[in-house]
Amino acid sequence: MGHTEIPRDNHPRRRAGCVCVATDEDGLALFVRTLYGKGLILPGGAAFGGEPFHTAARRELAEETGMHLEPGKLVAVDQVKADPDTGSNEGVNFVFDLGVLGADQVAALRVPVGAVSEIGGFEWVHPDDFDSHPDVAPYTARRVREALKARADGRWLPLLQEGVPVPH
Numbered sequence: 001m002g003h004t005e006i007p008r009d010n011h012p013r014r015r016a017g018c019v020c021v022a023t024d025e026d027g028l029a030l031f032v033r034t035l036y037g038k039g040l041i042l043p044g045g046a047a048f049g050g051e052p053f054h055t056a057a058r059r060e061l062a063e064e065t066g067m068h069l070e071p072g073k074l075v076a077v078d079q080v081k082a083d084p085d086t087g088s089n090e091g092v093n094f095v096f097d098l099g100v101l102g103a104d105q106v107a108a109l110r111v112p113v114g115a116v117s118e119i120g121g122f123e124w125v126h127p128d129d130f131d132s133h134p135d136v137a138p139y140t141a142r143r144v145r146e147a148l149k150a151r152a153d154g155r156w157l158p159l160l161q162e163g164v165p166v167p168h
Helices: 053-065 103-108 138-153
Strands: 015-023 029-034 044-046 074-080 091-100 119-125
Touching (some): 015 053, 044 053, 053 091
Parallel strands (some): 015 091
Antiparallel strands (some): 015 029, 015 044
16 A cells, blocks of 8 residues: 555554663663562653654653653664553554662662652663563563663664764
């Protein structure tokens, strides 16, 4: 079907997730434990309509962890299917690298007051334990592993907004 054959009111609805991968000085990856879902997820969430992806990642990171950091380089884009269990539309997750958090940043992690009804806390997981951890979904393990490989290899994707590189 060509672009002109798609009715204007029937374009696909996709969710744009903007998540962040961070590790501590020991190489453990940061996960958020939500109270509304199952298991551990990367800090982040959905972008609002018209919201730039890096802005959404920064906002969601602050809302969930209290950290006010600029998202780093875009290290992965992960297409996900719709989830009939949660009602989530199919979507794309943009994975930003926060790099290695220092001991002071790790110690300062707190669930913000506005998020206590959604966020149960944080967990640090070693990459060797992603697959065996009961609360890390297989697709999440694969996503984080690939993002960490991209970081280690120095691979990243340019993030553009209307053709202009977004600073990171």
